[in-house]
Amino acid sequence: MASKHIYSTTNLSDLQLKEQGKCLFSARKYDDAINCYSKAIIKNPTNATYFTNRALCNLKLKRWDLCCQDCRRALDIDANLLKGHFFLGQGLMEIDSFDEAIKHLQRAYDLSKEQKQNFGDDITLQLRLARKKRWNVLEEKRIHQEIELQSYLNRLIKGDMENRLGQLKLKDNVHEEQLKEKQQEIEQECDDHIKELNNIFSKVDERRKKRDVPDFLCGKISLEILTEPVITPSGITYERKDIEEHLQRVGHFDPVTRVKLTQDQLIPNISMKEVVDSFIAENEWSLDY
DSSP, X not given: OOOOOTTOOTTOOHHHHHHHHXXXXXXXXXXXXXXXXXXXXXXXXXXXXXXXXXXXHHHHTTOHHHHHHHHHHHHHHOTTOHHHHHHHHHHHHHTTOHHHHHHHHXXXXXXHHHTTOOOTTHHHHHHHHHHHHHHXXXXXHHHHXXXXXXXXXXXXXXXXXXXXXXXXXXXXXXXXXXXXXXXXXXXXXXXXXXXXXXXXXXXXHHHHSOOOOOGGGBOTTTOSBOSSEEEOTTSXXXXXXXXXXXXXXXXXBOTTTOOBOOGGGOEEOHHHHHHHHHHHHHOGGGGGO
């Protein structure tokens, strides 16, 4: 006779199944939690939270596709479900769908402000990570294109040399001594062009290295490069317009430390402004970051 165990769900309601799923999730028994949420969904398939709870379990288990699938079902039920967008963004990022990931993470961030829900730095960190990963993909593509261009131009120069040497050999009225001299002239010209070309590319070789904007040069809220940095009494630097908007729309506290904060406590971070300006002057590409 089979004995009863603590995970028996035979006569539980969908709410009870959800609560048991939460307990199992807290105990890091993600597969058991998924089982409870799945049964809750069968009993009540219109509750979007059950799908996001199961999505989070799949996120923990690195089952990206299943996570995304549950999030999409949740968002079909409630398009403004913050966690639906947040977990979907993370799942999409793991399968390299960066544009869509950024769209959903940005929506999660906007909803957190609209609904005044505090996720600390969780959403902004994931959003910045997604943007950096997308940037790195574009950088790899750029580097590959530059290398391909250099190789192509080298081949063209060598092809032109071989064509000119071939045409030279077809001439009957050229003495052997003159032919040899002309061949050396063409070959030297080719070598000079290749050296000049490679020298041009070597001057921009630094650009072939992965370009990245350090996190400390970006605003904690917008994730964009700081243009008017201000510092709070807690020592956190923000973009002025972003922290002022936070104080007006969300509340009078520091978003990171949660310490009470008012607008008159914001002080221009002049040293950070100098660092940012210096970085941009040396890295003009960062304006497109």
